[in-house]
Amino acid sequence: MQRLINLGCKLNQYEGYCLLRKFSNTGNLVIVNTCCVTREAEIKSQKKFHQALRKFPTSTIMATGCDCRIHPEKYSQAKRVLDNVARNATIKDVLPKPDKARYFLKIQDGCNMPCTYCIVSKLRTRLESKPVQDIEQEIEWANSLRYKEIVLVGANIGLYGNDIETTLENLLSAIAKSPDTPRVRLSSIEPFFITDDLLSIMKQLPVCRHFHIPIQSADNAILRKMKRAYDVAYLEKTIDLVHRTFPDVAIGTDVIIGFPGEGEKEFANTYQFLRAQPFTHLHVFPYSPRPGTEAYALGDPIPKSEKKNRLWALKKLIQQKNHEFRKQLLNKKFRVTVEHKNGKYIGLTDNYIRVSIDQQCPKHTLVQVKITDVTEDNTRASLCKSNTADV
DSSP states (O other): OEEEEEEEOOHHHHHHHHHHHHHTTTTSEEEEEEESSSSHHHHHHHHHHHHHHHHOOEEEEEEEHHHHHGGGGGTTTTEEEEEHHHHHHHTTTOOOSSSSSEEEEEEEEEEEEEEEOOOOHSSSSSOOOOOHHHHHEEEEEEEHOOOOOEEEESSSGGTTTTTTOOHHHHHHHHHTTOOOOOOOOOOOOOGGGGGGHHHHHHHHOOSSSSOOOOBSSSHHHHHHTTTTTHHHHHHHHHHHHHHHHSSSSSEEEEEEOTTTTTHHHHHHHHHHHHHHOOEEEEEEEEEEEETGGGGGGOOSSSOOOHHHHHHHHHHHHHHHHHHHHHHHTOOOOOEEEEEEEETEEEETTTTTTTEESSSSOOOEEEEEEEEEEEEEEEEEEOOOOOOOOOO
16 A cells, blocks of 8 residues: 655645656555745654654655755655655656646746745756656646646746746647647746736636736835845736736735744735735745745744734735635636545636535536535535536
8 A cells, every 4th residue: 555645835746646656566655745845844744754654664654855855864764765856866757647636747847046035946956847748748648547627837837948948938839739738727927927928828728717926025125135036016017917817817826924024014015915916815924944045144033923913914814805706706607627525526616716516526527517605614516507427
């Protein structure tokens, strides 16, 4: 029996599933795929590893991922340790077969951005883009597994092609030509890569109306300290462009709270920006100093209690905004990917709303539903009468 314990981002999940398939003939294997993007992620990774040692004492425990590169000594009890570099060499040319409703497709790795808080760019240093032809072949693989949605993932997908003389726009144009392309979702894309040309090409695809655009802050002074290469005015224009291009679009973002120098005024600027802009989803990360990053020298001057207060203020804000967004979708029809959870049928719309479906649906299919009820905590939908087993 094999088990995969995946932590971290969608890219990490892709790599974990590739590793699982690589060692599919190794019985009684437990893979702990670690993450270190925050101190909390490090702690959780190490906790999951020690839980695996206790829970599966007779299994072969493999530890892998980014935290294994930073803290290899923490995983010395594993039968085998593969840091993120060794893992990627091990899974080269391996295609995953995940038990998921959506297929995460890795298109690139590596980041060379100068963000002062980020450890990932210090661990995934090599820019490596998957050739267009290989991506097209992997889409065929995903089709053969009957996936109805692919999510393009990477360390920084806007950098796709920098190492092979092409661009993300060229990739999207190429896959748009195939009549068999399933619906396509971008995982996370930095603001400076969102252009009129990119959005125009995306409209040629069966694209998901969902953009995750990490902003990290909406205070110009903090953005400069983070070396984010844009200001608040640029963010406003970018978000407005996306919002005008796609009706009912979902726009998510990442925000770091408690970065050194973020006082009440700076946080208020971020809060007011988030409230004014059409964000529907939000990931909030309390700042944690990462050894090896430029910002580490700034220390961690914001008290934990203040970070906690700011975190809950933003979570409350996004809950309200998300509820308002979902209420606008009432009585509208959407195609959703279906998964089964705890005996329930859950669908995901292209604009990233999870809906509870009130009828039985085949797993891992694409069906059409109508949203019938929206509460603060749930969105309910009914199958449309025109559905076949697979729309």
